[in-house]
Amino acid sequence: MNMYATVTPALVEELVKILGSHNVLYDKDRMEAYSHDETSIEHYAHMPEVVVTPLNTEQVALIMKLASRERIPVTPRGAGSGLSGGAIPVFGGIVLSLEKMNKVLEIDEKNLTVTAEAGVITNELNEQVKAHGLVFAGYPMSLETCFLGGNIAENAGGGKAVKYGVTGRYVLALEVVTPHGDVVRLGGKVTKDVSGYDLKQLYIGSEGTLGIITKAIIKLIGLPVVKADLLVSFKTAQEAIDVVPVIMTKGIIPTSMEFMDRLSIEMSCVYLNETLPIEGVGAMLLIELDGTDEGQVERDMIAIGDICNEHGAMEVYIAEDRNTQERIWAVRRNIAEALKVYSPVQSLEDIVVPMGSIADVLPELSRLSEKYDITIPCYGHAGDGNLHATLVKNPESNIEHWNIIEPEILRELYAFIVRELGGKISGEHGIGLKRKRYLKELIPAEEYELYRIVKEALDPQMIMNPGKILG
Amino acid sequence: MNMYATVTPALVEELVKILGSHNVLYDKDRMEAYSHDETSIEHYAHMPEVVVTPLNTEQVALIMKLASRERIPVTPRGAGSGLSGGAIPVFGGIVLSLEKMNKVLEIDEKNLTVTAEAGVITNELNEQVKAHGLVFAGYPMSLETCFLGGNIAENAGGGKAVKYGVTGRYVLALEVVTPHGDVVRLGGKVTKDVSGYDLKQLYIGSEGTLGIITKAIIKLIGLPVVKADLLVSFKTAQEAIDVVPVIMTKGIIPTSMEFMDRLSIEMSCVYLNETLPIEGVGAMLLIELDGTDEGQVERDMIAIGDICNEHGAMEVYIAEDRNTQERIWAVRRNIAEALKVYSPVQSLEDIVVPMGSIADVLPELSRLSEKYDITIPCYGHAGDGNLHATLVKNPESNIEHWNIIEPEILRELYAFIVRELGGKISGEHGIGLKRKRYLKELIPAEEYELYRIVKEALDPQMIMNPGKILG
Numbered sequence: 001m002n003m004y005a006t007v008t009p010a011l012v013e014e015l016v017k018i019l020g021s022h023n024v025l026y027d028k029d030r031m032e033a034y035s036h037d038e039t040s041i042e043h044y045a046h047m048p049e050v051v052v053t054p055l056n057t058e059q060v061a062l063i064m065k066l067a068s069r070e071r072i073p074v075t076p077r078g079a080g081s082g083l084s085g086g087a088i089p090v091f092g093g094i095v096l097s098l099e100k101m102n103k104v105l106e107i108d109e110k111n112l113t114v115t116a117e118a119g120v121i122t123n124e125l126n127e128q129v130k131a132h133g134l135v136f137a138g139y140p141m142s143l144e145t146c147f148l149g150g151n152i153a154e155n156a157g158g159g160k161a162v163k164y165g166v167t168g169r170y171v172l173a174l175e176v177v178t179p180h181g182d183v184v185r186l187g188g189k190v191t192k193d194v195s196g197y198d199l200k201q202l203y204i205g206s207e208g209t210l211g212i213i214t215k216a217i218i219k220l221i222g223l224p225v226v227k228a229d230l231l232v233s234f235k236t237a238q239e240a241i242d243v244v245p246v247i248m249t250k251g252i253i254p255t256s257m258e259f260m261d262r263l264s265i266e267m268s269c270v271y272l273n274e275t276l277p278i279e280g281v282g283a284m285l286l287i288e289l290d291g292t293d294e295g296q297v298e299r300d301m302i303a304i305g306d307i308c309n310e311h312g313a314m315e316v317y318i319a320e321d322r323n324t325q326e327r328i329w330a331v332r333r334n335i336a337e338a339l340k341v342y343s344p345v346q347s348l349e350d351i352v353v354p355m356g357s358i359a360d361v362l363p364e365l366s367r368l369s370e371k372y373d374i375t376i377p378c379y380g381h382a383g384d385g386n387l388h389a390t391l392v393k394n395p396e397s398n399i400e401h402w403n404i405i406e407p408e409i410l411r412e413l414y415a416f417i418v419r420e421l422g423g424k425i426s427g428e429h430g431i432g433l434k435r436k437r438y439l440k441e442l443i444p445a446e447e448y449e450l451y452r453i454v455k456e457a458l459d460p461q462m463i464m465n466p467g468k469i470l471g
Numbered sequence: 472m473n474m475y476a477t478v479t480p481a482l483v484e485e486l487v488k489i490l491g492s493h494n495v496l497y498d499k500d501r502m503e504a505y506s507h508d509e510t511s512i513e514h515y516a517h518m519p520e521v522v523v524t525p526l527n528t529e530q531v532a533l534i535m536k537l538a539s540r541e542r543i544p545v546t547p548r549g550a551g552s553g554l555s556g557g558a559i560p561v562f563g564g565i566v567l568s569l570e571k572m573n574k575v576l577e578i579d580e581k582n583l584t585v586t587a588e589a590g591v592i593t594n595e596l597n598e599q600v601k602a603h604g605l606v607f608a609g610y611p612m613s614l615e616t617c618f619l620g621g622n623i624a625e626n627a628g629g630g631k632a633v634k635y636g637v638t639g640r641y642v643l644a645l646e647v648v649t650p651h652g653d654v655v656r657l658g659g660k661v662t663k664d665v666s667g668y669d670l671k672q673l674y675i676g677s678e679g680t681l682g683i684i685t686k687a688i689i690k691l692i693g694l695p696v697v698k699a700d701l702l703v704s705f706k707t708a709q710e711a712i713d714v715v716p717v718i719m720t721k722g723i724i725p726t727s728m729e730f731m732d733r734l735s736i737e738m739s740c741v742y743l744n745e746t747l748p749i750e751g752v753g754a755m756l757l758i759e760l761d762g763t764d765e766g767q768v769e770r771d772m773i774a775i776g777d778i779c780n781e782h783g784a785m786e787v788y789i790a791e792d793r794n795t796q797e798r799i800w801a802v803r804r805n806i807a808e809a810l811k812v813y814s815p816v817q818s819l820e821d822i823v824v825p826m827g828s829i830a831d832v833l834p835e836l837s838r839l840s841e842k843y844d845i846t847i848p849c850y851g852h853a854g855d856g857n858l859h860a861t862l863v864k865n866p867e868s869n870i871e872h873w874n875i876i877e878p879e880i881l882r883e884l885y886a887f888i889v890r891e892l893g894g895k896i897s898g899e900h901g902i903g904l905k906r907k908r909y910l911k912e913l914i915p916a917e918e919y920e921l922y923r924i925v926k927e928a929l930d931p932q933m934i935m936n937p938g939k940i941l942g
Contacts, residue, residue, distance in 0.1 A: 108827065109720065110716060110720065110825075110826065110827030111825045111826050111827045112719075112720060112826070133722075154665060155665050155669070157663050161662075161663065166663055168669075169640075178917070178921075182917045182920075183917070184915070184917045184918050184921060185915070185918070186918065188825070188893050188894065188895060189825035189826075189827075189893055190823045190824065190825055190856055190893075190894055190895055190898070191632075191823075191826075191855050191856065192628050192632065192637055192823050192852075192855050192856075192857050192898035192899055193823060193895045193897075193898060194625060194626050194676045194895075194897050194898065194899055194900070194901050194902070195895040195896050195897045195902060195906075195910060195914075196902060196910055196914065196918070196919075196922055196940060197673065197676070197677055197921075197922050197925055197926075197940070198626070198639075198672055198673065198675065198676050198677075199673075199918075199921055199922070199925070201669055201672035201673065202668065202669065202670075202672065202673050202925075204669065205665045205668070205669050206668055206669075222722035245581060248583075249580065249581065249583060251604075251693035251763060252763075292722060292723075292767075293764065293766070293767040293770065295764070295766050295767070296763075296764040296766070296767050299764065352661045352662075352663050352664060353661065354581075354582045354659070354660035354661055355581065355582050355583070355660075355662075356579065356581025356582045356660075381663075384662050384663050385661055385662065385663070386663050422659050422660055422661075423659065423661060424659060424661055424664045424665075424666040425666050426664075426665050426666045427661070427663035427664060427665065428663055428665055429665070430665050431665070431666060431667060435666075439666060439667055443666075443667065444655070444656070446649075446653045446654065446655045447655050447656070447657065447667070447670075449653075450649075450655060450668075450670055450929070451667055451668050451670070453928050453929060454668055454670070454673075454925070454928060454929075455668075456928070457924050457925060457927070457928030458921070458924060458925075469667060469668070
């Protein structure tokens with residue numbers, strides 16, 4: 001049963017009329033890259049029927065009007081760096097890639113804002129605003145490849161979210177194309193606004209299921225001028241994680257508080273051909289502090305170092321020069337890639353728990369690891385309670401076995417996180433395709449019903465990125 | 472034409488069965504207090520048919536089921552301290568007051584959260600968490616009377632929003648009763664969450680038109696240990712406001728940056744029997760700095776003082792002891808009350824503009840003041856671009872004349888703020904009853920249509936605080 005129309009040659013011709021032939025792809029070879037994202041399991045992949053790369057909002061609106069007229073599903077796509085299958089066109093139809101809407105439109109120094117199209121690479125945006133002494137502080141770890149629009153659609157978080165919060169905090173205004181092809185502009189260059197419903201927030205993190213984000217105005221802050229990194233090693237992973245809530249309730253707000261267990265560090269070092277002193281180390285915390293005041297950063301650094309020492313740290317290493325800081329952060333940033341090389345068959349998770357419960361996560365990972373005979377390296381944004389536990393297939397077991405146990409492990413893990421710890425199944429990667437069935441199982445029926453009502457109200461034809469989050 | 476049923480004696484009896492007779496008011500004298508909020512113009516007032524004061528969420532749910540069955544409008548009410556008519560039962564029906572759901576349920580030091588019922592007075596909540604060295608930093612100026620639920624329903628902001636943001640930033644979780652009488656719990660004690668649509672954010676600031684907030688989990692932060700206040704006087708209001716964007720783009724983030732023009736200060740001083748040195752002063756800025764580090768606060772204070780001096784300040788007065796700080800803040804806090812005593816017929820506005828445009832607001836206020844022969848004292852959260860310009864009736868003109876010119880002035884003012892400056896008509900007081908027709912005139916039809924769609928989807932019978940924001 002397919003509730004959607006298929007993309008006919010006549011429709012492709014209409015798309016070419018709107019976009020020009022350069023911006024309409026329909027040969028299989030070129031479309032293949034648009035059939036998946038960074039979710040590692042191949043069975044999530046699905047081919048689009050046609051890929052379009054509009055150049056402006058007006059073209060996006062015309063495409064949506066066409067899709068709405070014919071009832072063709074449209075899957076918006078940023079850089080394809082997502083980790084939950086959000087950009088995979090599971091019902092075929094049109095993939096609408098924002099890759100050519102990649103301009104920074106305005107840097108406004110009076111209002112400390114940047115206005116940009118959805119397809120701009122996050123790091124490129126930040127390079128441009130850096131020249132003005134400013135930064136978009138809500139960026140994710142994948143900033144070198146990901147697009148701003150994707151950051152917003154997923155409400156992405158990053159390594160600096162402990163202090164600066166996630167993407168959503170910085171979105172002052174959005175331009176959104178609705179499933180009907182209307183263009184709405186929500187918000188403005190104001191920091192406070194209660195003039196009507198806050199629909200901007202509803203689109204943030206809605207994974208392209210309610211509309212297509214085409215433009216945004218982002219709040220900037222001054223670049224911090226002082227920065228220090230602590231790399232703290234512990235004998236065991238548990239000792240490292242136990243100290244996180246101690247620091248987080250002491251009134252000091254670090255910029256980052258990253259956790260990396262031994263396997264994660266080892267694999268990333270191998271991948272980068274880098275060395276870190278990991279003799280006898282079970283895990284490390286990478287803690288960053290920044291600010292405008294050297295004295296304050298130093299005092300906070302010493303206070304945190306002292307707490308770590310009092311709680312059994314093996315070594316507190318202070319990285320003060322930019323080069324060493326960058327080397328350490330490269331290890332952290334490349335863990336996901338390294339673990340993929342180590343074992344392409346895996347499930348990169350994104351659980352988030354209340355700070356006071358973070359110490360309870362590791363024993364459950366150990367239990368699951370033993371029970372199912374798999375490895376579960378773990379790393380992530382411990383200061384936010386957000387851990388990227390990664391289920392890795394045992395190289396000796398076969399893929400059929402993995403395909404049976406993976407959903408079982410996820411179900412057990414998620415139930416523990418949500419029901420026992422009051423956590424959530426995704427902190428920054430989103431529900432997408434990968435987690436939707438678990439979401440439905442875990443959240444109360446009344447809440448799920450509200451999601452359904454909102455989705456149906458804003459996308460009554462269900463053409464906007466169908467099969468994601470819900471259904 | 473009335474699309475709603477009326478409250479019959481039989482229905483009152485049903486309510487008494489649910490709530491007990493103590494919690495159902497239906498004599499006119501006692502209901503009068505529930506017919507208005509703090510909006511000063513009496514013609515907004517409207518009597519409810521019955522007032523209920525539920526004791527718990529289950530009772531709220533039962534009331535909503537009853538109201539839904541009979542199609543009776545329900546107006547949720549906090550402390551009644553609102554300034555846009557949001558709690559006025561314009562269609563009669565049931566006023567549901569949260570005044571008896573006023574408990575702090577849990578202070579969680581491990582997660583730095585407080586869980587409380589919607590009817591707790593904001594200041595009472597803060598007094599309780601203060602004992603733990605913590606604070607809910609998103610509170611509004613009316614904290615001594617307002618309720619937490621109302622803060623959330625309006626997404627209220629306050630004097631400290633420049634640094635700490637508004638209420639919504641601190642809401643981790645909400646318990647909401649839907650118009651159908653379902654209880655939903657959204658969010659959790661997690662700081663990051665992309666597990667499904669962020670409906671919590673949709674209820675925040677929705678003014679009770681989508682559901683009733685019954686409980687919330689609020690993020691707390693450590694109480695700042697150092698605090699300093701600067702009171703800076705300028706010869707003219709324009710000079711004072713001109714310096715605000717200069718400070719706000721220098722990389723220092725003050726806690727507060729309040730603007731008070733001469734008339735506002737004078738009236739408040741008279742009201743409080745207080746004296747401030749206002750000889751030759753056109754306006755003052757009240758700038759607060761706080762933090763954990765004395766050195767940093769002092770350096771920031773000096774930097775801001777220098778900027779003010781470079782930009783024509785008459786005097787930079789540093790208030791370092793708590794008593795003087797409290798006296799100055801009392802002047803600021805009591806301006807609204809004082810202006811009401813000065814002239815009860817007035818319109819307290821809440822415009823918000825981009826920081827770079829704040830200097831353009833005062834000339835427009837002067838123009839309107841002259842054109843319509845009224846006084847427009849102005850004060851407010853200048854650091855957020857949020858000004859409480861207050862249209863005050865000329866004592867010599869009659870009320871009929873005022874009733875004609877007030878909407879004309881608002882229409883002109885709002886159009887200027889929105890169309891010329893890219894601002895919004897309300898930064899923290901809300902649309903409610905008072906501003907809904909202007910909202911409709913000023914926002915694009917596509918945006919208004921989305922509001923309507925969302926409202927209709929979540930409240931298909933239109934019984935939830937009808938006549939507010941929309942319609």
